[in-house]
Amino acid sequence: MHGGLGSLDGEGAVLAPMAGFTDAAFRVVAERFGALWTVGEMVMAGSLLRGSAEARALLQPHPEERSRVVQLAGADPDEVARAAALAYGRVRPRAIDLNMGCPMPKVTVRGAGAALLDDPERAARMVAGVREATGLPVSVKLRLGFAQVNAVEMARRLEQAGAALLRVHGRTAAQRYGGRADWDRIREVARAVRIPVVGTGDVRTVEDYRARRAMGLGVAVARGAAGRPWFFAEVRGEPVPARLRREAAQQHLRLHLDWYARRGEAWALRAFRGHLKAYLGAAPAPVRARALALERADEVAEVLGAWTGV
Known part of the structure; x- marks a missing residue:
């Protein structure tokens, strides 16, 4: 087990969050096909603390879920820590995932999401604060950088702050979803830290998955699982007719x-x-x-x- 997040030693993939897509029903189906664990849709810390009905709905797990990880985003480390404590008290997730990779301007303009890639010290305080507030393992979703690549520096700082696992998308925030994900850069991050690193980006086929696993990396799937929840069985070598x-x-x-x-x-x-x-x-x-x-x-x-x- 990696900090309570599940084993990455065998075959299998993680379901990464997609706004408006990885809701409770889809997460259950992905689990049934063998997803190692699932990460819920991003919840803004401030909205949760203000009692937003939408935030509460996003937080709510399905009764059948076993492996759900709650993802939070925010700009202020203290606010995110309070939101994490609230989430823990309400739904008892197996871990908290901090979104430091969302490239959308409506998120980054607030200093949240990928904006944290340019502020490693604030990002580190956020990780440490959530760990202290909840006692849960903390994973972090990153990109290679905001406009410039600095993922290795970020990864080392987050590891020092107590992160249990990093999930790295192989693009900068400036790229959003354009171009190809750079898995060689993700591997550089993995070699720079001792904690597990899960890569994500452009995993659409079983062959894509195997190539990434051959690099010694964990694999998370987002858009590649859309309309294909059985993908999690196929990467384990289980055909789905x-x-x-x-x-x-x-x-x-x-x-x-x-x-x-x-x-x-x-x-x-x-x-x-x-x-x-x-x-x-x-x-x-x-x-x-x-x-x-x-x-x-x-x-x-x-x-x-x-x-x-x-």
Whole structure:
């Protein structure tokens, strides 16, 4: 076990967070297919402390979840520590993940997310504060740097502050999602510290996964798992036939509808459209367009049963 976050010694991948995508229902499906652990959607520390209904909803785990890690973001180390203590008291996650990699201006302009890459001392205080406030393992999501690469310096400082694990996206914040993720740079980070390093970026196939594991790195998957939660089984060498893929998509839909039942079926189906589009990636464009306009759950389930994993 690595600081309570789970073993990286065997085969398997971590589900990395994606806003609006890695909600409770999707995390459960990923776990069922063998995700090592899952990281929930980013919760802003200030919003949680102010009692935001949206923040509380993002924080809430599914009853079936076993491996969920809560991700927090913020600019002020004391505020983030208080939010981490609140999260621990409410949902008892297995670890706290600090987002120091989000490149979106609405986050970085507040001094949060990837803005922390240019302030290693503040970032280190945040890690130490969350550890002290919760007693939980603390992982950190990083990028290679903000505009300039400084991930090795950051990693060493965060390790000294008590981070249990680092998850490094192989791009700078300035790159956002353009270009190719630089896994050689991620490996440099891993060689510079003693704590585990999990890389992320451009892992779309089992071959991608194996190449990264051959570098001695842990692997996290985000967009590569969209519409493919069985990816976590495949990287373990467990084939998932088309029948089981279709069943998984329909199971996900049921979990999603149950989780959002209080908001009504119409709202829940609209919220599922991103997942639906991903599951139907191989379907003809007219099929996808018709599917995204469906307003009944049974019709959506029928389309998933016909086109998922083809």
